[in-house]
Amino acid sequence: QVHLVQSGAEVKKPGASVKVSCKASGFTFSSYSLHWVRQAPGQGLEWMGIINPSSTTSYAQKFQGRVTMTRDTSTNTLYMDLSSLRSEDTAVYYCARESSGDLNFSYYYTMDVWGQGTTVTVSS
Amino acid sequence: QTVVTQEPSLTVSPGGTVTLTCASSTGAVTSAYYPNWFQQKPGQAPRSLIYSTNKKHSWTPARFSGSLLGGKAALTLSGVQPEDEAEYYCLLYYGSARLFGGGTKLTVL
Numbered sequence: 001q002v003h004l005v006q007s008g009a010e011v012k013k014p015g016a017s018v019k020v021s022c023k024a025s026g027f028t029f030s031s032y033s034l035h036w037v038r039q040a041p042g043q044g045l046e047w048m049g050i051i052n053p054s055s056t057t058s059y060a061q062k063f064q065g066r067v068t069m070t071r072d073t074s075t076n077t078l079y080m081d082l083s084s085l086r087s088e089d090t091a092v093y094y095c096a097r098e099s100s101g102d103l104n105f106s107y108y109y110t111m112d113v114w115g116q117g118t119t120v121t122v123s124s
Numbered sequence: 125q126t127v128v129t130q131e132p133s134l135t136v137s138p139g140g141t142v143t144l145t146c147a148s149s150t151g152a153v154t155s156a157y158y159p160n161w162f163q164q165k166p167g168q169a170p171r172s173l174i175y176s177t178n179k180k181h182s183w184t185p186a187r188f189s190g191s192l193l194g195g196k197a198a199l200t201l202s203g204v205q206p207e208d209e210a211e212y213y214c215l216l217y218y219g220s221a222r223l224f225g226g227g228t229k230l231t232v233l
Binding site for chain 2: 035037044045046047050058060094096103106107108109110111112114115116117
């Protein structure tokens, strides 16, 4: 079975950093791009960025300079490091797998597998 | 700054049909934006329903369909069930970036 299992909840002080992990199983981790998406309490989904199989990253402009996404193929684990935390970073953080390819001469992209989410609370 | 816009809320009766839309501030949404639709219920992770405009996963109920409608991406639910009450998000692809819409809260009443 295909799974993404995320690390546990975190409580951090403003100005600190947090590192959230996402362990993959049931698929060839090295072949897929992976996303991070967050959701503040009572708010919508917010795309943070993507890391491709070659570890090339693309981040949402809002997070440029504060977020770092890495992957470790030896342990099939994805990481998201967010620095200079502020109260507005309090949210549930999700990892998601991107599947893509060519289907009947039509290219496709989908975020088809999601982690269970990791709650990060930033509070003094 | 690019914005993706959805209806904040919609209400539909059980058995009815409802269409949710997804607009881009950059102009008409086309298949090149690879529109995706996700369903999210309280306390759960999002679940992909529709990808690349109109493609369904093996788990997507047949009553859900995706299309392009009047310059927007659209998600249509036909024969709505009580369990379809949820938040629905669209996602558009802008080159290497992605952007979610603000979500539509669908109430089945």
